[in-house]
Amino acid sequence: MVSEEDFSGWGRLARVRRVVGNGCRVYLDIPTGQTGWIDTSEPVDFKPGDTVLLGTNREIELAPEEVWSEDPWVAVVRIKNPDKTVVESGGSAKVIPTRSDIEYHPGNTVEATAAGVQSVLSERPIKLFDLPEVDDSSIEPYIYDVSKIKENYSDFAGLHEVIARAKRLIEIPLRHADELAEIGARRVKGVLFTGAPGTGKTMLARIIARESGATFYQISGPEVVSKWHGQTEEILRRLFAHAESRERAIIFFDEIDSIASQRDEDAHEASKRTVAQLLTLMDGFNASNVMVIATTNRPQDIDRALLRPGRFDWEITFPLPDRGDREAILRTGAQRVETYGVLPIREIADRSDSWSPAELMLIWAEAALLAVTDGRRVIMWEDCVGGFERASTQRARPIDVSPSN
Known part of the structure; x- marks a missing residue:
């Protein structure tokens, strides 16, 4: 059994950092990486770098250098001078002695202690986070x-003016870029689709891509925004570069207001960087084979700089269908399903004021469910009426915006 007297030479190892106060205050580093100080009753003659042993009653005395043991830590070399080296570890910089017996350079990842660099782990600096690489993949x-798209221009019943303007601004410039360049016509870079949800903005963009033989890049805000600093901007740069390498391309931003809202004092820094990157890309690309389309139902929320000439300065508004358009949309939908007998299409068109095309097409989905439930493979008058009633209920359903439990 060890007696109490046997503990008289025990204590804590430390290394002297500095001696002040006429030799009575000693600043110390301990092997765990912490730094502290101790006041002595008598002045001491220690030098920085000396190894000492701290007793339990504030005694302090020199210890042999070879008893010092310090776990090395991983760091990145930032500065190397003949006498001092600056390394970064855990987000903080530390100064350690420069060792001439180990070859290392700024940017190296190393094992280090207070005595200096112990070994080189990598020629490259270690990253705090292992960011996913952004490349063509x-x-x-x-x-x-776009080959999956079954719809065509004829499916846009009642939107003849919208289709004609979209062809003029998007499809024709993509197909006849050389001819327009010879004329000296102003380039159309970006077109903004505005209108209520369900009016066919995304569908028309896809159809134009298919009809013009263009590669179609579809981007939504939540998909392109990365949690890693700078990666959203890098993805956008890659997208534009990839598009320019295609024969024809359409870059499509769905609900662009979600990633390019007004820059003000309350805007998040990441949002500001994304808008700035979009502005740079829109100004910088001159490839006549690329067209940028964006949709929004809140054009007032988009950063105004994106709407200036040379960017999204062309706009196409998708209106809600009027009574005649609604009937045409319903008849187009009826051609896609199996029906029998006369259907109440005119009556439903009369009663569906302010409905969007997407809401009108929902009637046929509900009618089909009713027909199958009754054991039929065709939609009849009563199914159509029931489908309209169910779609009306769905349309009128309030949206719960209360916080989830």
């Missing part, structure tokens, strides 16, 4: 296969 999820 990162762009693939944004490429939409």
Whole structure:
């Protein structure tokens, strides 16, 4: 059994950092990386770098250098001078002695202690976070296969003026870029689709891409925004560069107001950087084979700089269908399903004021469910009426915006 007297030579190892106060205050580093100080009753003659042993009653005495043990820590070399080296570890900088017996350079990842660099782990600096790489493979999820689209221009019943303007501003410039350049016509870079949800903005953009033979990049705010600093901007740069390498391309931003809102004092820094990157890209690309389309139902929320000439200065508004348009949309929907007998299309068109095309098409989905429930494979008058009633209920349903439990 160890007696109490046997503990008289025990204590805590430390290394002297500095001696002040006429030699009575000693600043110390301990092996865990912490720094502290101790006041002595008598002046001491220690030098920075000396190894000492701290007793339990504030005694302090020199200890042999070889007993000092310090776990090395990983750091990145930032500055190397003949006598001092600056390393960064855990977000803070430390100064350690420069060692001539180990070769290392700024930017190296090293093992270090207070005595200096112990070994080189990598020629490259270690990253605090292992960020996912952004390359061409990162762009693939944004490429939409337009061959899947079954709709065509004829499916946009009642939107003849919208279709004609979209062809003039988007499809014709993509197909006849050389001819327009010879004429000296002003480039159309960006077109903004505005209108209520469900009016067909996204569908028309896809159809134009298919009809013009363009690669279609579809981007929504939540998909492109990265939690890593700078990665959203890098993805956008890659998207534009990838698009310019295609024969024809359309870059489509769905609900662009979600990533390019007004820059003001309350705007998040990441949002400001994204808008700035979009402005740079819109100004910087001159490829006649690329068209940028964006949609929004809140144009007032988009940063005003994006709406200036040379950016999204062309606008196409998608209106809600009037009575005649609603009937045309309903008849187009009826052609896609199996029906029997006369259907109440005119009556439903009369009663569906302010309905969007998407809401009108919902009637046929509900009618089909009713027909199948009754054991039929065709939609009849009563299914159509029931589908309208169900769609009306769905449309009138209030949206719960209360916080979830």
